[in-house]
Amino acid sequence: MEIGAFTFADVSVRGGVAAPQRIPELIEEIVLADEVGLDVFGLGEHHHPAFGAPAPPVTLAAAAARTSRIRLTSAVTVLSTADPVRVLEEFHALDLVSGGRAELMVGRGALLDSFRLFGHDLQDYEQLFDEKLRLLLRLREGGPVTWSGRFRPPLHGETVLPRPVQDPLPVSVAVGGSPQSAVRAAAVGLPLMIGTLGGQAHQLAPIAELYREALGHYGKERLPIGMSLHGFVADTSQRAGEIYFPADAELRNVVGARLGVREVTAEHMAAQNGPGSTYAVGSPQQVIEKILHYHEVLGHQRTMLQLAVGPVPHRDLMRAIELLGTEVAPVVRAEVARREAVAPVGEAA
Amino acid sequence: MGVRTIGIFGAGKSGTAIARVAIRAGYDVRIATSGPAERSGLITRVMIPEATTVDAAGLAAGSDLVVIAVPLRRYRNLPLAGLAGRTVIDVMNYWRPIDGLLPEFEAADRPSSEVVRSHLPSTARLVKTLNHIGYHEIEDLARPAGAPGRIALGVAGDDPPAVADVAAFVDRIGFTPAIVGGLADSAVLQPGSPLFGADLTEPGLRRELCAARSAVP
Numbered sequence: 001m002e003i004g005a006f007t008f009a010d011v012s013v014r015g016g017v018a019a020p021q022r023i024p025e026l027i028e029e030i031v032l033a034d035e036v037g038l039d040v041f042g043l044g045e046h047h048h049p050a051f052g053a054p055a056p057p058v059t060l061a062a063a064a065a066r067t068s069r070i071r072l073t074s075a076v077t078v079l080s081t082a083d084p085v086r087v088l089e090e091f092h093a094l095d096l097v098s099g100g101r102a103e104l105m106v107g108r109g110a111l112l113d114s115f116r117l118f119g120h121d122l123q124d125y126e127q128l129f130d131e132k133l134r135l136l137l138r139l140r141e142g143g144p145v146t147w148s149g150r151f152r153p154p155l156h157g158e159t160v161l162p163r164p165v166q167d168p169l170p171v172s173v174a175v176g177g178s179p180q181s182a183v184r185a186a187a188v189g190l191p192l193m194i195g196t197l198g199g200q201a202h203q204l205a206p207i208a209e210l211y212r213e214a215l216g217h218y219g220k221e222r223l224p225i226g227m228s229l230h231g232f233v234a235d236t237s238q239r240a241g242e243i244y245f246p247a248d249a250e251l252r253n254v255v256g257a258r259l260g261v262r263e264v265t266a267e268h269m270a271a272q273n274g275p276g277s278t279y280a281v282g283s284p285q286q287v288i289e290k291i292l293h294y295h296e297v298l299g300h301q302r303t304m305l306q307l308a309v310g311p312v313p314h315r316d317l318m319r320a321i322e323l324l325g326t327e328v329a330p331v332v333r334a335e336v337a338r339r340e341a342v343a344p345v346g347e348a349a
Numbered sequence: 350m351g352v353r354t355i356g357i358f359g360a361g362k363s364g365t366a367i368a369r370v371a372i373r374a375g376y377d378v379r380i381a382t383s384g385p386a387e388r389s390g391l392i393t394r395v396m397i398p399e400a401t402t403v404d405a406a407g408l409a410a411g412s413d414l415v416v417i418a419v420p421l422r423r424y425r426n427l428p429l430a431g432l433a434g435r436t437v438i439d440v441m442n443y444w445r446p447i448d449g450l451l452p453e454f455e456a457a458d459r460p461s462s463e464v465v466r467s468h469l470p471s472t473a474r475l476v477k478t479l480n481h482i483g484y485h486e487i488e489d490l491a492r493p494a495g496a497p498g499r500i501a502l503g504v505a506g507d508d509p510p511a512v513a514d515v516a517a518f519v520d521r522i523g524f525t526p527a528i529v530g531g532l533a534d535s536a537v538l539q540p541g542s543p544l545f546g547a548d549l550t551e552p553g554l555r556r557e558l559c560a561a562r563s564a565v566p
Contacts, residue, residue: 112446122449123422177362177484179392180384187388199485206365210395217391259446260541 001295001336002302003329005033005321006042006075006228009052009059010247012311013254019052025314026052027063029321034067036325042075042105042228042304047113050254050310057090057102064098072098075193075228075304076107076174080128081114083152084136085160092164100165105193106133107174108181111255124151130184133173137188140168172226175207182207186214186223193226193302196278201297204278208298224301227294230272231280231305233287233323234316244281245269247310254310280305284327291332295339303332352514353377356412358405358427360384360392362484363440364418370491370522372399379412381405383423409435414518416479417441421448421461425468433470436511438518440479441465444540460535462505476506476515477535478526481545490548491523501525501551503544503558505535525551529558537561 011022030041041063043056053059056074064072072094077087087104095102108129109115115122131149138145143159172191175181185192192211194204208225215223230248234240245266252264273279280290291303307320355371357364360382368378378400382389386402393402409415409431417424421441443454443461457464462477469475479487479502492499502524506512516526529537538544543557 112449115449125420125422125449179360179362179365179396180382180388183384183388183391200489203485203488206396210392213395214391217387259444260539261546262543 001291001300001333002039002226003291003324003332004038004040004042004071004302004304005307005324006044006073006304007053007306007308008044008046008050010050010251010308010310010312011052013049014250016311017314022052023059025317026059027066029314029317030060030063030070030072031066032318032321033325034070036322038070038321038325038329040071040073040103040302040304042073044075045078045114046111047117048111048255050251057094060102061094061097064094064101067098067101069101071101071103073103073172074105076105076109078109078114079106079132079136080108080125081118081120082132084132084139085152085155085158088136088139088160088169091169092160092162095164095166095169096162102164102166103170103172105172105174106136107176107195110176120151127151133184133188136171137190140171142168174228177204177207179207179210182211183214186211186220187218189215189218189220189223191223191226193228193304194298194300196227196229198230198272199278200276201278201294202276204294205297208300225298226302226304227278227298227300228304228306229278229280229294230309231287231290232307232312233282233284233305233320233328235283235319235323237282237286240281240283240286241270241273243312243316244309245273247308247312249310251310284323284331287324287328288331291328292335295332295336352413352518354379354411354413355416355518356381356403356408356414357416357418358382358408358424359416359418360389360396361418361420363479363487364416365392365396366484366487367416367418367440367479367522368397368400370487371518372397373491374521374523376518376521377401379403379408381408383419383426406431414438414514417465421454421465422451424465429469429473432473434472436474436476436508436514437469438479438515439465439475439477442480442540460532460539462532462535466532474506474508474511475532476504476508476511477532477538478502478504478515478519481538481542482524482548483546486548493523494520494525498550499523499525500548501527501554503527503529503535503538503554505529505532505538507531507533527551527554527558 060072144157148154173185174193232244248269354377466475519526
């Protein structure tokens, strides 16, 4: 089991920490994540006042120069509104800067600001992603590629150069629980990342099962499944809740105001953290138990915690990363390895 | 002449969640999706093995209730003519940050379900419900009648027998139906309303309804 963290580089829209302070802090957090042995750090693209990393490969490249082992991934790149040629060039560049530690995680996007910003029509939501993903995968294989489609000028015998250290570049697909998206990821033979925003872990089992069935249906090899979730570690469960839920509620209300959803309180968010839920906020022991429960349900290979949802102080994030790397990850890895020695990978459930 | 068979357009997050609670409640469920048939068949077989996959064109004819659970930007692509004489549940929302700007709904000075109805055959009986609860919660919060803390769902429609059928369906899949009025009153169930996403019990939902009504100038 790989253990990692990801963030959207949350900044305060209410007068707290802004991007010029937050981004250097974030780099220090990724450096610490590398030092304490986390497997992967993800940075997600949003185009919204509450988030500070609209261009993840740029920010990740700064972290790449200061780290040596940790894998660096977007989480996610909104491929629907980007140019696959440019995206691949940027991630090839990140892979070269990092010495072969880059990953590209693509998704359709949740907040959809990029559609407005780059002038795309939401009527084409599904078709944009399908077309761009297929082009990206052809370019990833090498080339020369000759191609034409609806949403980008045609290509005549082009190759994306230079090639990365990891050739082809690792690409995964993030889905938010849509069955069609899971089948699409299987059909193109890419690893799956299941993103969660709450709910019960057992509800994810059918998506994982669907993805594995679909891999077989399309004649693909067995591929890894990841899970991302809201999570945080502090020395005590009380401290974890005090840090995490007020920030989570603040962000929920900033985003929710535009979505026309009801205001929530820190207590509402804390109520999401019950047994079996896809919230893992607590002491190291509690987070270990949550992740091991998810592994029972999903038999997955990678868990990524969204450590800061909303503005969480840097010192608390540093402590969370330290605890995740030194106390949570070793126990989870050992127990999952023990389970996998008993039952083959993916059949632990 | 009870309702036995539920036909669902859409095997996305909402469609599959509604299918599963309906199956658990003992209904026969048929489901139609827009994707390629092999993809739909795979989704149904793994995620809702008890449901039958059918062609969109044939869904309405064999279904006592038809649920439209596709993104709002796509409902016009459904075979709507087949809904003549049918009771139809609209679980869709016009949610601009999610759907983008849909001029037809942006311009409308009426609830989204009234716009949807204007594209259905005149004999279709449209009822709005199940739209103001998250898809996770549909499965998580379904409870038998009488269970403490059971969530209420607003039901709005203009045809009383159709509303009664849908209310009975809502009750049987695990929620207390609360009839809020006709489709013209269904704005109270839409995004931006205090009810939306609030997961209220019946007394709580009634209180919000009263507050919403008294707030109307």
